[in-house]
Amino acid sequence: MAHPTTGGQDAMRVALGSKRLRLGLAFVLVLLMVLGVRLFQLQALDLNGMAQAGLSKRLTTTAVQPVRGSILDTNGKHFARSVERFDIVVDQTLSTGDTFTRPLADGSGRETIPLEQGFRELSEVLGIDAGTLEDSIVGDKIFNYVVQSVTPEVKNKALEVGIPGVYADQTSVRTYPAGQVAGSIVGYVGSDGEAREGLELALSDQLDGDPGSKTFEIGGDGIRIPYATNEDVPAVDGQSVRLTIDQDLQWFAQQTIASQVEEYDAEWGNIVVVEAKTGAIRAMAESTTPDPNFPGATSPEDRQPRSVSAAVEPGSTTKLITMAAALEEGIIEPTSEFELDNTYTVDNQTFKDAFEHGTERRTAAGIFAKSMNTGTVKIGEQLTKQERYDWLKKFGIGQKLNTGLSQESSGILAQPGDWDDRQQYTVLFGQGLAQTALHTAMVYQAVANDGVKLEPRLVDAYIDPDGTEHVVPQDEGTEVVSEKTSSELQKMLETVTVDGSGQTGALEQYRVGSKTGTAEAPGPNGGYDGYTLSYAGMAPIEDPEYVVVVTLQRPKGDLYYLVPGYSFQKVMKQVLNSNNVAPSTRKPDTYPVEY
Numbered sequence: 326m327a328h329p330t331t332g333g334q335d336a337m338r339v340a341l342g343s344k345r346l347r348l349g350l351a352f353v354l355v356l357l358m359v360l361g362v363r364l365f366q367l368q369a370l371d372l373n374g375m376a377q378a379g380l381s382k383r384l385t386t387t388a389v390q391p392v393r394g395s396i397l398d399t400n401g402k403h404f405a406r407s408v409e410r411f412d413i414v415v416d417q418t419l420s421t422g423d424t425f426t427r428p429l430a431d432g433s434g435r436e437t438i439p440l441e442q443g444f445r446e447l448s449e450v451l452g453i454d455a456g457t458l459e460d461s462i463v464g465d466k467i468f469n470y471v472v473q474s475v476t477p478e479v480k481n482k483a484l485e486v487g488i489p490g491v492y493a494d495q496t497s498v499r500t501y502p503a504g505q506v507a508g509s510i511v512g513y514v515g516s517d518g519e520a521r522e523g524l525e526l527a528l529s530d531q532l533d534g535d536p537g538s539k540t541f542e543i544g545g546d547g548i549r550i551p552y553a554t555n556e557d558v559p560a561v562d563g564q565s566v567r568l569t570i571d572q573d574l575q576w577f578a579q580q581t582i583a584s585q586v587e588e589y590d591a592e593w594g595n596i597v598v599v600e601a602k603t604g605a606i607r608a609m610a611e612s613t614t615p616d617p618n619f620p621g622a623t624s625p626e627d628r629q630p631r632s633v634s635a636a637v638e639p640g641s642t643t644k645l646i647t648m649a650a651a652l653e654e655g656i657i658e659p660t661s662e663f664e665l666d667n668t669y670t671v672d673n674q675t676f677k678d679a680f681e682h683g684t685e686r687r688t689a690a691g692i693f694a695k696s697m698n699t700g701t702v703k704i705g706e707q708l709t710k711q712e713r714y715d716w717l718k719k720f721g722i723g724q725k726l727n728t729g730l731s732q733e734s735s736g737i738l739a740q741p742g743d744w745d746d747r748q749q750y751t752v753l754f755g756q757g758l759a760q761t762a763l764h765t766a767m768v769y770q771a772v773a774n775d776g777v778k779l780e781p782r783l784v785d786a787y788i789d790p791d792g793t794e795h796v797v798p799q800d801e802g803t804e805v806v807s808e809k810t811s812s813e814l815q816k817m818l819e820t821v822t823v824d825g826s827g828q829t830g831a832l833e834q835y836r837v838g839s840k841t842g843t844a845e846a847p848g849p850n851g852g853y854d855g856y857t858l859s860y861a862g863m864a865p866i867e868d869p870e871y872v873v874v875v876t877l878q879r880p881k882g883d884l885y886y887l888v889p890g891y892s893f894q895k896v897m898k899q900v901l902n903s904n905n906v907a908p909s910t911r912k913p914d915t916y917p918v919e920y
Contacts, residue, residue, distance in 0.1 A: 385416070385492075385540070386538055386539065386540040389495055389536060389537040389538055389539055389557075389558070389559070389560045390494075390495055390496050390497060390536055390560060391533065391534030391535055391536055391537070391560040391561055391562045391563055392407050392409065392497055392534065392560075392562040392563065392790075393407040393497060393499065393514070393532050393533060393534065393562075393563045394407075394531065394532040394533075394534070394562065394563035394564045394565040394566060394788070394790075395407070395565040395566070396511055396524060396525070396528075396532075396565070396566050396568065397565060397566065397567045397568065397788075398503075398507075398567075398568055398570050398571060398572035398575075399567065399568060399569055399570060399571050399572075399605075399607070399785060400571065400572070401567070402502075402503070402572045403502045403503065404501065404502075404503050404506070404507055404511045404568070404570075404572070405499060405500070405501050405511055405514075405525065405617065406499075406500060406502065407497040407498065407499055407500075408497060408498050408500055409477060409495070409497055410474040410475060410476065410477075410495075410496050410497055410498045411474075411475055411476075411477065411479075411480040411493040411494065411495055411496060412470060412472070412473045412474065412475075412493065412494045412496050413451070413470075413471040413472045413473075413475060413480065413483050413491065413492075413493055414468060414469065414470055414471060414491075414492060414493070414494055415461065415462050415468075415469050415471055415488075415490050415491045415492075416466075416467050416468065416490040416492075417462060417463060417464040417465055417466045417467070417469055417490060418465060418466075418467060418490070419489045419490030420440075420462050420463055420488060420489050420490040420491070421489075422440065423439060423440055423441075424437050424438060424439055424440060425437070425438055425440060425443060425487065425488060425489050426438070426487075427486075427487030428487070438487070440488070441455075443486055443487070443488045444458050444459050444462070444488075446486045447483060447486045447488060447491075450479060450482045450483050450486065451471070451472050451475070451479065451483060453471075453472060458471065462488065462490070462491065471483075471491065473496075474496065474498055480493045499513070499514040500618065501513070501616070501617040501618045503572055503576075504616045504617075504618065505579070505614050505615065505616045506572055506575050506576045506579065506614075507568075507570055507572070507575050507609070507614070508523075508614040508615040508616055508617050508623075508628075509523065509611050509614045509615060509627075509628055509629055509630040509631075510523055510524060510568075510570065510609060510630050510730070510783075511523050511524055511525060511617055512524055512525035512526050512527075512617065513525055513615070513617035513618075513620045520532075521620070522620075522628060522629075522731070522732075523617075523630070523730065524566065524568075524729065524730070524783075524784075525617075526731060527729040527730055527731055528566055528729065528784075531563065531564045531566060531787055532563040532564065532565075532566065533563050534560060534561050534562045534563035534564075535560065535561040536560050537557070537558040537559045537560035537561070538556075538557075538558045539556070539557050539558075540556040540557075561790075562790040563790075564787045564788060564789055564790070564795075565787070565788040566784055566786075566787055566788070567784070567785045567786045567787075567788060567794075568783060568784060568785060569600075569605035569606050569607060569782050569783055569784070569785045570606065570607065570608060570609070570783070571607045571608060571903075573903070574598065574607055574608045574896075574899065574900055574903065575607075575608045575609070575610055577608075577896065577899050578596040578598065578608040578610035578896050578899075579610040579611065579612075579614060581596065581610070581892050581895050581896055582594045582595060582596045582610050582611070582612045582875070582892055583612045583613070585612075585877065585889070585891065585892045586612040586613075586877065586880075589877060589880035589881060589882060589887055590880065590881040590882075591612070591877045591878055591879055591880040591881070592855075592878045592879040593611070593612050593613060593627075593631060593635075593878050594611075594612040594875070594876055594877045594878060594889075594892075595609070595610060595611050595612065595631050595632045595635075595762050595875075595876050596608065596609075596610045596762075596873065596874070596875050596876075596892060596893075596896055597609050597610075597632050597762045597763055597765075597766040597872075597873070597874045598766075598871060598872070598873050598896065598900055599766045599767065599769075599770050599781065599871070599872045600870070600871060601770050601773035601774050601863060601869045601870055601871060601872055602774055602870070603779065603782065603799060604767070604770060604779030604780055604781050604782045604799070604800060604802075605782045605785070606728075606763075606781055606782060606783050607871070607900065608896070608900075609630060609632045609633070609763070609783075610632075611627075611630060611631055611632065613627040614627070614628075615627065615628045629732045630730060630732065631761075631762070632761060632762045632763050633726065633728055633730055633732065633733045633734065633761050633762075633763050634730075634732035634733065634734050634761070635734070635761060635762075635878075636734045636735075636736040636737055636759035636760055636761050636764075637759055637760070637761075637844070637846065637857045637876070637878065638755060638756050638757075638758065638759055638844035638845065638846070638847070638857060639755040639758075639759075639760055639764075639765055639842055639844060639857070639859060640754070640755040640756065640842030640843045640844030640857060640858075640859060641696045641698075641754055641755055641826075641840065641841060641842040641843060641844075642755060642765050642768075642769075642840050642841070642842035642859050642861045642874075643717075643722075643752075643753075643754065643755030643758075643760075643765075643768075643842070644693060644696065644701050644753070644754050644755065644840065645693075645768060645769065645772065645814065645818075645840055645861075646716055646717060646720050646722075646768060647701055647704065647705045647713075647716075647753045647754070648689070648693055648704070648814060648817060649716070649720075649772070649805070649806050649810060649814055650705075650708055650712065650713070650716040651689070651704050651705065651707070651708065652806070652810045652813055652814070653806050653807065653810050654708065654712070656704065656707045656708070657689045657704055658689065659688065659689055659690045659813050659816065659817055659916045660688045660689065660690065660916060660917065660920075661688065661689045662686065662687075662688060662920045663686075663687050663688070663689065663692060663700050663703060663704075664684060664685070664686050664687075665684070665685050665686075665687055665692070665697060665699050665700050665703070666683070666684050666685075666699070667681060667682050667683070667699070668699065669698075669699035669700075669702055669703055671702060671703075671706055671750065672746055672750075673746065674746055674747045674750060676698045676699055676702050676750065677698065677699070678697050678698055678699050679696065679698070679843070680695075685919070686919055686920050687700055687918065687919060687920075688916060688917055688918060688919065688920055689704060689817075690816075690817045690820050690915075690916035690917070690918060691820075691824075691825075691916075691917070691918030691919055692704070693817050693820070693821060693825070693840075694817070694820045694821045694824050694825025694826070694918050695825050695826065695918065696821075696825070696826050696840075696841060698754050701753050701754045702750050702753055702754070704753075705750070705753035706750065706753075710741040710744065710749050711741055713741065713749070713752060713753065714738070714740070714741040714752075717738055717752065717758065718738070719805050720767075720768045720771065720778065720805055721764060721767055721768065721778065722736060722738050722758060722760050722764060722768075723735060723736050723737065723738030723758070723760075724736075726761075726763055726764065726767065726780070726781050727780060727781075728763070728781055728783045729783060729784065730783075733761075734761055736758070736759050736760035736761060736764055737758060737759040737760075738758050738759075738760075739757075739758075744757070755842060755844055756844055756845070762859075762874050762876045763781060765859065765861055765874045765876075766781075766861070766872050766873075766874040767779070767781055768861075769861050769862070769863055769872045769874065770872050771805050771806070771811075772806070772811050772814045772815065772818070772863070773815070773863040773869035773872055774802070774811075774869070775808045775811045775812075776804050776805055776806040776807055776808055776810060776811035777802040777803065777804050777805070778802060778803050778804075778805045779799075779800045779802045780800040780802075782797065782799070782800070784797050785797060815838050815863075815866055815869065816838075816866075816914055816915065816916060817838075817916060818838025818839055818840060818862070818863065818866065819836060819837070819838045819866045819913055819914065819915055820915040820916050820918065821838070821839055821840050821841075822836075822837045822838060822839045822862070822913075823913050823915050824915060824918050825918065826840075826841040827839035827840060827841055827860070827862065827890065828890075829860075829888045829890030829891060829893075829894070830860055830862055830890035830891075830893040830894050830897070831894070832864065832894060832897065832898055832901075834908035834909065835864045835865045835897075835898075835901055835906075835908055835909050836864065836865050836866040836867055836909040836911070836913055837862055837863070837864045837865075837866060837897070838862055838863050838864070838866040838869070839860065839861065839862030839863075839890070839893070840860075840861050840862070841858075841859070841860050841889075841890065842857075842858065842859035842860070842861070843856055843857070843858055843859075843884065844856065844857045845857075846878060846879055854879070855878075855879035855880075856879065856880070856884065857876065857877070857878055857879070858876070858877040858880060858884075858887055858889050859874065859875060859876045859877070859889060860874070860875045860889040860890045860892070860893045861873070861874045861875075862874075862893055862897065864897055864901060865901070865906065865907075865908075865909045866909075866913075867909060867911060867914075870901070870904070870906050871897065871900050871901065871904075871906075873893050873896050873897045873900070875889040875890075875892045875893045875896075876889070877889050
């Protein structure tokens with residue numbers, strides 16, 4: 326039998342141990358609760374922002390640049406496009422220590438590599454001296470370029486080396502496959518990525534797109550952490566732009582005008598080709614034009630599309646407006662008769678024809694065909710000064726043509742109240758005002774299109790990255806003269822080609838309507854120091870499809886032998902043949918030039 330005292334002591338010890346156990350458990354539970362609450366505060370509530378601060382240190386955000394849209398010709402050939410490239414960059418604060426680790430090629434683990442070996446491997450990939458690479462990668466900069474604009478293949482090999490902190494930013498390089506073809510129209514993008522001149526600048530809102538971004542975590546070793554925070558905001562690529570320009574025709578026109586400018590030692594020249602029924606510009610060629618791949622190789626003044634930027638006195642091509650106004654106002658008929666001497670005086674102002682002649686009996690069509698200033702003034706003086714001005718404005722003179730090109734000139738057309746005693750008459754034959762070659766082309770387009778003047782079209786469509794096309798609506802046009810007057814003017818233009826000053830532009834298989842122009846070119850210090858020659862025409866005249874205008878500025882030599890009609894002939898033949906326009910089947914239909 327146990328002693329009573331001993332049994333009581335054992336019970337007391339058991340009770341005391343149980344109490345201590347309970348107290349210990351309670352203490353542990355309280356401690357766990359405190360730790361849990363603290364952990365909840367740190368990780369869930371993050372009252373002091375410690376977790377977020379730690380995450381922020383690991384997060385890296387890089388920009389994702391959109392691909393700039395292409396500029397295409399009417400057949401989809403590239404004038405400009407962007408090629409995907411990458412900049413290899415580094416966060417130098419992550420490239421520390423003498424070694425780094427990277428995954429084994431077979432994916433079975435990681436290997437430790439001396440940093441110097443990494444530099445040597447990267448040197449072979451990038452073709453850059455290892456010492457130069459070390460200087461660009463080691464340091465305390467958060468961002469630094471290692472090399473810019475490498476191909477995707479080179480980028481992949483560079484990142485496979487695995488140097489901590491080295492990563493790639495997507496970018497692109499703008500290239501111009503057509504080189505100088507339409508270079509002044511297309512413009513270019515500078516090395517800083519900013520658009521310069523031409524349609525590159527004018528259409529930046531459509532071409533640019535919207536940038537995106539990539540955010541990801543990087544571990545202490547500078548390597549991206551798989552399956553961690555990864556937020557992508559995709560870039561939205563820019564729209565492509567399809568032009569109305571035909572690249573092949575543009576090249577041919579550029580070669581043609583460059584050749585004639587060289588032959589005549591002219592300051593410059595250009596050729597504009599417009600589709601009569603749509604207003605589409607099929608070519609706008611300059612004798613000198615930049616290669617957008619190397620814009621600095623061309624002087625700034627030669628980078629501009631002078632077809633829309635250079636306003637010159639047009640000369641006798643403007644007589645078409647005078648004849649249009651006189652016909653529409655009922656002042657003349659094409660066969661109206663005029664007796665003319667070599668000079669004509671009105672309001673004490675004497676005007677002289679370019680060729681010597683005695684008294685001649687000419688029809689209105691004959692005056693136009695032989696480009697007689699005397700007869701033109703005699704017809705035009707029957708219009709009031711305000712009417713002369715209004716008709717010039719009606720055909721678009723003195724107004725911008727809205728091609729979108731920033732260098733576009735509206736030309737010069739003074740108010741009739743500002744005309745002096747002589748200018749009020751010289752505007753009738755294209756002097757005392759100034760306009761661009763495209764202005765002239767659109768005057769002839771209106772006559773070729775049954776009297777309906779259209780806006781010139783340089784952009785045909787905008788194309789989304791997914792291929793959806795947004796075709797630019799065609800202008801409905803404005804009737805400037807009646808269809809009857811237009812028909813009469815077309816016949817008068819054909820009379821010029823057959824029996825007048827436009828014979829050098831005649832084609833064997835097509836009937837052509839045309840007009841020549843000669844104007845004095847004002848010099849920079851006042852007065853005149855040369856001539857502006859032009860030739861404007863349309864074909865086939867029985868149903869005009871195309872208008873071509875040739876301009877030569879300050880050619881040297883005897884004016885009699887300087888013939889812009891030769892360039893007109895070549896380009897008009899090319900455009901008609903390449904577009905499969907059927908040859909004319911009827912003989913010319915002209916007015917009598919004498920009575």
